[in-house]
Amino acid sequence: MTSTLILLRHGNSDWNQKNLFTGWVDVRLSEQGIAEAKRAGELLAESGLKPQVLYTSLLTRAIQTANLALEVADRLWIPVKRDWRLNERHYGALQGLDKAETLEKYGPEQFQIWRRSFDTPPPALADDAEWSQVGDERYADLADSELPRTESLKLVIDRLLPYWESDITKDLGEGKTVLVTAHGNSLRALVKHLDGVSDAEIAELNIPTGIPLVYELDDDFRPTGPGRYLDPEAAAAGAAAVANQGKK
Numbered sequence: 118m119t120s121t122l123i124l125l126r127h128g129n130s131d132w133n134q135k136n137l138f139t140g141w142v143d144v145r146l147s148e149q150g151i152a153e154a155k156r157a158g159e160l161l162a163e164s165g166l167k168p169q170v171l172y173t174s175l176l177t178r179a180i181q182t183a184n185l186a187l188e189v190a191d192r193l194w195i196p197v198k199r200d201w202r203l204n205e206r207h208y209g210a211l212q213g214l215d216k217a218e219t220l221e222k223y224g225p226e227q228f229q230i231w232r233r234s235f236d237t238p239p240p241a242l243a244d245d246a247e248w249s250q251v252g253d254e255r256y257a258d259l260a261d262s263e264l265p266r267t268e269s270l271k272l273v274i275d276r277l278l279p280y281w282e283s284d285i286t287k288d289l290g291e292g293k294t295v296l297v298t299a300h301g302n303s304l305r306a307l308v309k310h311l312d313g314v315s316d317a318e319i320a321e322l323n324i325p326t327g328i329p330l331v332y333e334l335d336d337d338f339r340p341t342g343p344g345r346y347l348d349p350e351a352a353a354a355g356a357a358a359v360a361n362q363g364k365k
């Protein structure tokens with residue numbers, strides 16, 4: 118049975134505005150991000166797509182984005198499943214730092230290594246650090262050994278794909294239209310799997326915020342064609358903006 122998958126990256130957040138590594142720090146959408154989420158709802162409504170189940174991470178910015186978009190699309194009533202395995206990449210000891218602080222603390226060489234690496238995580242965040250998630254109620258069901266203190270993109274993929282296989286594909290297998298509202302790196306992991314992007318190329322893939330990306334999937338949950346953004350022009354501009362962020 119074929120199915121439709123809609124990926125939606127949360128809108129701009131308060132820490133995006135401050136250009137801070139956010140990761141698992143639970144920040145809210147900025148006013149810009151709220152507007153982006155509402156626009157995503159308009160694009161969904163105009164497309165005629167009708168999400169039948171929602172998956173989100175445990176982070177407020179993704180949950181807000183989904184709620185705002187579904188409210189505009191008049192689909193707030195659909196069932197929702199939330200899981201940590203859709204969370205953003207954990208940025209370890211970089212959480213809460215901006216680019217300048219990171220360069221000052223670790224130096225440009227290490228900065229570039231991390232930035233370009235697929236499987237080298239930043240230093241682990243100490244359990245007593247200001248932006249640690251240790252003791253956060255939303256992760257109470259995780260064994261302490263399961264709670265990340267830092268992640269590489271590879272580790273994000275390693276924890277996300279089992280959830281894709283065990284949960285998300287079940288709804289897709291029933292022919293449902295599934296909306297996944299998540300984060301830049303967790304969605305990169307999904308797109309890498311769907312489009313067969315190489316380890317070397319994935320770090321250069323920038324998914325724009327607030328623009329639904331739609332895949333039609335076959336019986337094996339493989340795309341029947343390329344993913345399509347519901348606003349291709351805005352998506353191209355958004356992806357370029359994310360890429361240019363790194364050139365400042």
Ligand SMILES: Cc1ccc(S(=O)(=O)Nc2cc3c(c(O)c2O)C(=O)c2ccccc2C3=O)cc1
Nearest residue numbers: 136137138214215216228231232239362363364
């Ligand atoms: C908070 C922040 C710091 C640096 C930038 S950037 O303009 O330099 N671009 C940038 C930087 C990085 C990264 C990035 O994607 C990026 O666009 C990373 O993915 C990354 C992953 C693990 C450790 C460090 C990095 C990283 O420094 C953007 C945002």
